[in-house]
Amino acid sequence: MQQRDAYGLILEAIDVGQYRPGERLVENELAERFGVSRTPIREALQRLETQGLLTRDGRSLIVASLDHNQLAELYIVRAELEGLAARLAARHATVEEVKVLGDMVEEDRALIGDPSALSRANRRFHTQIHLASHNRYLVQQLNLVHRSMALLASTSLAAEGRGEDALAEHANIVEALREGDGEAAEAALKVHISKAYETRLKLDAARIETQG
Template sequence: MAALSEVYERLRGEIVDGTFDAGANLVELALAERYGTSRTPIREALRRLQQDGLVERGDRGMRVRSRSPEEILEIYEVRIALEATAASAAATRHSDFDLIRIHKAQSAMDAVSQDPSAMAAANRAVHEAIWTASHNGTVVDLLTRLNNHLTRYPATTLEIPGRWAEALAEHHELVQAIEARDADRAGALARTHMTKARDLRLQLYREA
């Protein structure tokens, strides 16, 4: 019988990759048969996915959370503020080890070829290194949760022509500000960087 962690990861993966469309009903019995398990781990996995923001309660039980431009705006309204807070805090509080981790993540991002999934993963690693350098567990937790919400919008803004090079340049400026312990500049750069990401995310949604 599949364990809870396995059921959670499989169901989460199929929601993110679009196997279950936005708005699709998630029936416990059908899912239990699909994954070869009882309804108990399915129920617990759905509860965790609801906390992640990937599913919601509807009229007929749990369903895949729908997508909307309003939600994108809501997510980024909070994320922009938190990314700026994390960058400012990282500039003030970073250790030598934090800088090593940030530079390593950025170097790995610099080396990525035009593979969308690798680009997105490398970009996230840089942001996560900066979050960690903020030494603010609450900010890290909230940003992680917000990122979970965005996994329901699988297309990456980094695929838009010209955005990859632009994002790399913005990252380098941000890392320099953090290294220089310039909290105001780091916060402002992070805010600008994420505002552009929001606008491009909305563009992708409209085009889809």
């Protein structure tokens, strides 16, 4: 139990940006921070390294970062798997599940202007679609993909106007699910992922230009 707790605590800290790509993770500091002994921390770090979320810099373990090609690969896989989840959800989601998704879109409008909160809400929305696919193997694969999304140093929802656009795209997905139209749901979700990727590329280009 303690090992799983240590793994979950470190993973969540990376996910919410407490540890960003390139930051060093020190065993004894993590043990002190989370109130866990060093053995489960060490095992959790090894597991995260195996999964590619941590990488070695000399003798130190640091939070991994994604290069341009890895980012492209991640978004390609994400679009295909999430598109499949939406198509299956259109077929298998209960009326209640679709209603919850619709309620999320309405409630999340209050978060526009707060990219961090909107990012967490976006993750909840996507997770709900994954679950609504009612395919446990697909959910497992999407969990891995979204774990890798934690290695992105910022959210594309921080771009000006992206929050409003993303919620409009969410609304289109929900409408297709409500109609039980698998093809439309898949297409709407793929458009949503494509727009997010495009925004992230623009943000990265602007950051590189600033650094140059």
